[in-house]
Amino acid sequence: xxxxxxxxxxxxxxxxxxxxxxxxxxxxxxxxxxxxxxxxxxxxxxxxxxxxxxxxxxxxxxxxxxxxxxxxxxxxxxxxxxxxxxxxxxxxxxxxxxxxxxxxxxxxxxxxxxxxxxxxxxxxxxxxxxxxxxxxxxxxxxxxxxxxxxxxxxxxxxxxxxxxxxxxxxxxxxxxxxxxxxxxxxxxxxxxxxxxxxxxxxxxxxxxxxxxxxxxxxxxxxxxxxxxxxxxxxxxxxxxxxxxxxxxxxxxxxxxxxxxxxxxxxxxxxxxxxxxxxxxxxxxxxxxxxxxxxxxxxxxxxxxxxxxxxxxxxxxxxxxxxxxxxxxxxxxxxxxxxxxxxxxxxxxxxxxxxxx
Ligand code: COI
Numbered sequence: 001x002x003x004x005x006x007x008x009x010x011x012x013x014x015x016x017x018x019x020x021x022x023x024x025x026x027x028x029x030x031x032x033x034x035x036x037x038x039x040x041x042x043x044x045x046x047x048x049x050x051x052x053x054x055x056x057x058x059x060x061x062x063x064x065x066x067x068x069x070x071x072x073x074x075x076x077x078x079x080x081x082x083x084x085x086x087x088x089x090x091x092x093x094x095x096x097x098x099x100x101x102x103x104x105x106x107x108x109x110x111x112x113x114x115x116x117x118x119x120x121x122x123x124x125x126x127x128x129x130x131x132x133x134x135x136x137x138x139x140x141x142x143x144x145x146x147x148x149x150x151x152x153x154x155x156x157x158x159x160x161x162x163x164x165x166x167x168x169x170x171x172x173x174x175x176x177x178x179x180x181x182x183x184x185x186x187x188x189x190x191x192x193x194x195x196x197x198x199x200x201x202x203x204x205x206x207x208x209x210x211x212x213x214x215x216x217x218x219x220x221x222x223x224x225x226x227x228x229x230x231x232x233x234x235x236x237x238x239x240x241x242x243x244x245x246x247x248x249x250x251x252x253x254x255x256x257x258x259x260x261x262x263x264x265x266x267x268x269x270x271x272x273x274x275x276x277x278x279x280x281x282x283x284x285x286x287x288x289x290x291x292x293x294x295x296x297x298x299x300x301x302x303x304x305x306x307x308x309x310x311x312x313x314x315x316x317x318x319x320x321x322x323x324x325x326x327x328x329x330x331x332x333x334x335x336x337x338x339x340x341x342x343x344x345x346x347x348x349x350x351x352x353x354x355x356x
Pocket of ligand 1: 071072073201234235236301302303304
């Protein structure tokens with residue numbers, strides 16, 4: 001249990017108007033959570049302070065070797081006024097898995113969730129309520145030793161910032177076009193692909209720029225060895241519905257284990273749909289499309305929730321899915337997940353936690 005000191009701002013910022021388009025991750029609330037780690041002392045000095053810049057030496061390790069991790073989750077305002085979180089303990093556990101891979105000290109799951117609840121409580125008036133909006137929560141840890149040698153830092157900062165946000169893609173729930181990348185790779189087994197760390201995202205940028213130039217929203221990665229098997233999309237996991245079967249790549253060590261991915265698998269199974277987590281090749285997708293069996297494709301992510309894919313570009317082929325529209329399963333998943341998150345649909349899986 002953390003002893004969290006709270007210092008409230010004396011100069012609250014103007015909150016966005018109810019009908020203001022928020023975009024994603026552009027606006028920040030009045031406060032932030034910070035906690036220090038010092039070797040020999042552990043995590044200490046948990047506090048909530050006014051949102052502010054932090055001052056670090058240019059020699060700070062995170063600037064040089066990227067020893068950092070981040071998470072993403074959301075808070076929602078239910079119609080009855082409750083503030084709800086969706087499966088925050090999964091983010092806390094995944095954070096510790098990432099930390100182990102990156103030699104960052106772990107944070108007890110209860111402390112992690114306590115910190116998230118505490119900062120969300122302080123800024124709960126910032127949770128937007130327009131359809132499709134929520135308060136995006138970004139916990140992250142950076143290495144703070146002033147040192148230019150390559151080794152794990154002995155000091156860290158854990159911070160949580162909050163951003164009232166709308167849809168991740170400017171197109172909202174409208175289907176996105178995805179570019180299947182065959183030049184660059186994102187990650188390989190044994191690397192850091194399953195860790196939630198900036199390095200995986202910077203590795204994706206050159207391909208993303210290329211995809212954007214071609215008019216595609218995101219990149220779909222193939223495995224780094226054979227360049228044949230589907231891995232994930234830049235900010236999402238990926239699902240296919242082929243001939244009535246829901247298929248998603250198995251977690252193989254180079255794919256991010258998404259919270260929304262896990263929730264979609266559980267929901268589909270609870271609706272009696274066959275779900276397969278397995279290796280799936282781009283040739284299989286191409287073949288399924290050619291024979292009319294590729295019924296739906298969608299991405300899953302905390303930021304993106306459910307993002308229907310309207311077209312896939314593979315070399316010179318463009319596969320149009322559902323005539324570029326939203327498939328009925330994608331829509332049902334979106335409605336159910338957001339319904340549970342907003343407290344409108346019965347939470348039979350026990351996924352929602354109230355912030356009191
Ligand atoms: C999320 O979905 O929360 C993520 O962390 C993806 C991020 C790159 C926006």
